[in-house]
Amino acid sequence: MIQEMINGSIAVLTKPSAQTFEQHERDNLVWALIYAVIASVINGILSAITWPLQVGQIRAQLEAQNVPSDVIETTLAQQGNIINLVLSGIFSTIIGSLIIWGLIYLLGRAFGGTGSFGELAWGISLFSSPLSVAQTLASAIPLPLISGFISLALTLYGVYLVYLAIQSGMNLPARKALYIAIILAIIAIIFVCIAGTIIAAVSLALGGGFAP
Template sequence: MIQEMINGSVGVLSRPSVATFEEYEKDNLGWALIYSVLAGVINAIISGIQFALFPPTPVNPQDLGDVPPELAELLGGMTTGAAAAPNIWASVIGAIVFTPLILLIAWGITFALGRAFGGDGKFGELAYNMSLFGAPITVIGSVFGLIPFLGGIAAFALFIYNLYLTYLAIQAGMNLPGNKALYVILIQFAIGIAIGLCFFLFFALMIAALIGAAGGV
C-alpha cells in the first residue's frame, strides 16, 4: 500500500489536476494517517540532523541590554544546551502522537467547510488526497531546510504549490467546483490567522507579565 501511495504522490506532484487526484483517490483514512505519520518521523530525524549541522547561536543574557534578568536568562537558556537540542526519540514519538491529531483536526475542518458548501465527498477520500501531497512536501521542505539560504526560498515555493494542490484536492475529494473550493481555503486562512493572533497575544501578555514582575521587584 505504501508503494501505491508513493506512486500516487508522484502522480499528483508531477501532473497536478483534479483528474489526477480522482485517478489515485481512495476512501482510506487509515493509510492516509500512516503515510503522514511516516513523513512526520522522517521530518523529526531530519530536524535532528539539521541541528547537528547548524546549531543555533547562543544568546548571551548580558547582550540583551535593559531586558529584565529573568527574561534574559530564559531567552539565553532557550538557545543553549539541552533546552535547544531536539531529542530525536522525543521528536519521533511526538510525530507519531501529534501528527494524526493535528491532521484529523485540519482535515476535519476542511471536510466540514466542504460539506457546508454542498460537497458530497467522503472524509476518507479527502484525507487520502491531502496526504498524497502533504506528506512528501513536508519531507522535501525539511531536506531543503538543510541547505543554507535555499531553505527559505524553497519553503515559500512549496507553500504556494501546497495551496494549489489543496485547491485541487478539495475539488476532487469533496466534489466541489473551483470557486467553492477556493472559499474553503480562504476561510481556513482566516481561521489560521485568528489562531496565530491568539498565540501572539498570549505570548506577548506572558512576556509583559514577566517584565512587570521584574520591574516590581
C-alpha cells in the first residue's frame, strides 16, 4: 500500500490535474492517516538533525523579544529533543489532518459534493505528506530569503493541489472547487493572524511586558 501511495504522490506532484487524482483515487482513510504520520515522523527526525543549524537564529529571536534566559534554554531543549519532536508531530498530525480534511469535506458537501471522506483524505495525503517534508527541509536552509521563497512556493503549490484534490475527491466542478479553496485560504489567513497575535502576547508576557 505504501508503494501505491508513493506512486500516487509522484504522479500528482509531477503531473497535477484532477484527472491524475482520479486515476490514483482510493477510499481509504486509515492509510491516508498512516501516510501522514510517516511524513510527520520523518519531519521530526529531520528537525532534530537540522536543529543545530537553527538554534542560533531562534535563540537570537527569543533574546530580541526579551524572553528570560531560563525560558529560552527550556524552550530550546524541548524543541531539539527528537522524542518530543516525533511524538508531538504524530499527535498534531493525526488531530490536525482530521480537522482540516473534515473542514474541506463539510465545505465540499455544502457545495453539493458527493465524494467520500476517505477518498478526499487519500487524495490530499498524496501531496500534503511529501510537501510537508519538503517544507521541513526548506526551513533548515540557513539563508532566510531562500528558505522563505521556497516555503512560499511550496505553500502556493499546495493550495493549487488542494483545489485539484477537491475536484476529484468531492466530485465537484472546477468553479465550486475554486470557491472552497478561496474560503480555506481566508480561514487560514485568519488563523495565522490569531495565532501570531497569541504568540506575540505570550512572548511579551514572558518578557515582562505586562509588568507594572
